[in-house]
Amino acid sequence: MYQYDNFDRQFVQERVEHYRAQTQRYLDGKLSEEEFLQLRLRNGLYVQRLAPMLRVAVPYGTLSSQQLHKLAEIARRYDRGYGHLSTRQNVQFNWPELEEVPDILEALASVDMHAIQTSGNCIRNVTTDEFAGAARDETIDPRPYCELIRQWSTNHPEFDWLPRKFKIAVTGAAEDRAAIAVHDIGIRVYRDDSGTPSFDIYAGGGLGRTPVIGAAICTGLPVKHLLTYLESCMRVYNRYGRRDNKYKARIKILVRAMSPEGFREKVEADWVHVKDGPGTVTDEEIQRLESAFTEPPFESLEEATDNLQNQRVAHPGFSRWLAQNVGLHKQSGYAVVTLSTKVTGIPPGDVSDEQMDVVADWADEYSFGELRISHEQNFVLPHVPQASLFELWERAEAAGLGAANKGLLTDMICCPGGDYCSLANAKSIPVAEAIQRKFDDYDFLHDLGDLDINISGCMNACGHHHVGHIGILGVDKKGDEFYQISLGGHSGHSGTTASLGQIVGPSFAREEVPEIIDRIIGVYLDNRVETVNGEAESFLDCFKRTGIEPYKERVYANADKR
Numbered sequence: 001m002y003q004y005d006n007f008d009r010q011f012v013q014e015r016v017e018h019y020r021a022q023t024q025r026y027l028d029g030k031l032s033e034e035e036f037l038q039l040r041l042r043n044g045l046y047v048q049r050l051a052p053m054l055r056v057a058v059p060y061g062t063l064s065s066q067q068l069h070k071l072a073e074i075a076r077r078y079d080r081g082y083g084h085l086s087t088r089q090n091v092q093f094n095w096p097e098l099e100e101v102p103d104i105l106e107a108l109a110s111v112d113m114h115a116i117q118t119s120g121n122c123i124r125n126v127t128t129d130e131f132a133g134a135a136r137d138e139t140i141d142p143r144p145y146c147e148l149i150r151q152w153s154t155n156h157p158e159f160d161w162l163p164r165k166f167k168i169a170v171t172g173a174a175e176d177r178a179a180i181a182v183h184d185i186g187i188r189v190y191r192d193d194s195g196t197p198s199f200d201i202y203a204g205g206g207l208g209r210t211p212v213i214g215a216a217i218c219t220g221l222p223v224k225h226l227l228t229y230l231e232s233c234m235r236v237y238n239r240y241g242r243r244d245n246k247y248k249a250r251i252k253i254l255v256r257a258m259s260p261e262g263f264r265e266k267v268e269a270d271w272v273h274v275k276d277g278p279g280t281v282t283d284e285e286i287q288r289l290e291s292a293f294t295e296p297p298f299e300s301l302e303e304a305t306d307n308l309q310n311q312r313v314a315h316p317g318f319s320r321w322l323a324q325n326v327g328l329h330k331q332s333g334y335a336v337v338t339l340s341t342k343v344t345g346i347p348p349g350d351v352s353d354e355q356m357d358v359v360a361d362w363a364d365e366y367s368f369g370e371l372r373i374s375h376e377q378n379f380v381l382p383h384v385p386q387a388s389l390f391e392l393w394e395r396a397e398a399a400g401l402g403a404a405n406k407g408l409l410t411d412m413i414c415c416p417g418g419d420y421c422s423l424a425n426a427k428s429i430p431v432a433e434a435i436q437r438k439f440d441d442y443d444f445l446h447d448l449g450d451l452d453i454n455i456s457g458c459m460n461a462c463g464h465h466h467v468g469h470i471g472i473l474g475v476d477k478k479g480d481e482f483y484q485i486s487l488g489g490h491s492g493h494s495g496t497t498a499s500l501g502q503i504v505g506p507s508f509a510r511e512e513v514p515e516i517i518d519r520i521i522g523v524y525l526d527n528r529v530e531t532v533n534g535e536a537e538s539f540l541d542c543f544k545r546t547g548i549e550p551y552k553e554r555v556y557a558n559a560d561k562r
Helices: 006-027 033-041 065-078 098-109 143-153 223-240 251-258 260-274 283-293 305-314 316-325 353-366 386-398 429-438 442-448 510-527 539-546 549-555
Strands: 045-047 052-056 062-064 082-085 091-093 168-171 185-191 197-203 215-222 326-328 334-339 350-352 370-373 379-385 453-456 470-477 480-487
Touching: 006 033, 006 098, 033 045, 052 098, 062 065, 065 082, 065 091, 065 098, 065 353, 065 370, 082 353, 143 168, 143 223, 143 283, 197 223, 215 223, 215 260, 223 251, 223 260, 251 260, 305 316, 305 386, 316 326, 316 334, 316 386, 316 442, 334 386, 350 353, 353 370, 353 379, 353 386, 379 386, 429 453, 429 510, 442 510, 470 510, 480 510, 510 539, 510 549, 539 549
Parallel strands: 168 185, 453 470
Antiparallel strands: 045 052, 052 091, 062 370, 082 091, 082 350, 185 197, 197 215, 326 334, 334 379, 370 379, 470 480
16 A cells, blocks of 8 residues: 655644644635635535535545544544445545544554545546555556545645536446446556557546546557546646536537547647656556555465365355455455445445454455445455455444345435435435345346345436436426436446446336336346356347337336336
8 A cells, every 4th residue: 555654744734733723724714615715625515405415535545444444433432333335435524523623634644544535626536446556457557657646636726726626436347337338538558569658548538417438539548647637637628627517517528529539639638748748657656656556465375175165164154255256366265355334224234333444354364454435336355365254244244244145226326315315306316225235046046146226316427327227317397306217327347338228117116116126127137148158138238239129118007107
């Protein structure tokens, strides 16, 4: 992990003191609501439906055990005993008192954390693959480049007041678990034929009101030019992006208006002037950052195949968990483990202070003190010895984190929705729970295979409904909550090109949604075929082959269209 130096710590501490003074001025009536708005947003504080919400930055989703213990302490002392894992790999607290936020930021600073640029029209938290540095299919660890971008973009004077918020994602693996195609800028890093890191840059992706798949605007970019090229991308957006209409201010609107080719021309015309300037990344800088992400001191372990097989036979629950939640590690004898937060009756992504503490303890015991937050709102232990998997599973089961459902229907992405968010048109959490209760049979879920259900409470798409295999969007109709269903979305991982879901048709009342999902699954089961490998065709492949019409026919058979 990257370790703060004295400069980093001084910078964050000065920011805390600055915000404490701003908060006191606001409480004393010396700052208006409008004046305080941008100050609090730049320090991660929103005002939600019922209370403030503080979003804590977790750069590229990587945490130390010490940091997670501190988050647990904050949940106990300043919140209601829990936190929320977001799809941006951050942690959110839903019930802090406004006047106590400076104290929370002080506590975060004590473990090298902050909430800087987790909101506002600036470059947000850089995200990446939650398995970075561990995945067997990884070409190159993307985290040093994420850290490079984080340091470059933090309080960048030219890009601190953009037309709208700006999100960057980086992947370095064959399977794109970072969803780079649906970010303002997506970056793929790989080694070229000479073994040198190179970058492909995608621009103009995003979800929300106008979902767009990003377009490739540069390929084979050398590492020394990464920041100058990004600088030119940002400068073109900052100059030409719309500021008169926030719904048309994202870079995706600009790229569509200019065309990807036109946007590329503008970027390259600017880049000529900065390409070899002060922003050029030196070999020394890359070496400095790479040294912060060296491999842990792995032991020479044999694959625990025989022992795991015996444990699987004796414990079917462990066998299911091993098959679903444990991934291949690049180091022999180790595994990557996903600890699911998706337990029926608990809002997806919510974790208690006790759970945070035990996961931090497990990170120390099993994973060199390191853990991750995934886009799917789960915890990840990236470096677990295979010989410890059974013991870890038993402890995860006892702590409510042992659900064997990673990638299955019940492993839903879900925004907080109308229960918390002032922007939401409808509630998301009750819909997720109703679906989980209807589909609570593991054998049936396993037979379905990978199936992403993503739920958003409004068009801002914090639940990424556009790229769910099944997407659910809450809509308001004359004060009543209804839900629009889309099918066939995909964020681009597993070697499949990213795609946006197709809307099935008119929306449904909340109580109808579980039954509608059941009908959709029924169409899939009736139509799927066997692949050349003898496996059942996936939901996504089946949908692409059959098209949307069979689903429409079944969904609206005897249904009250609204």
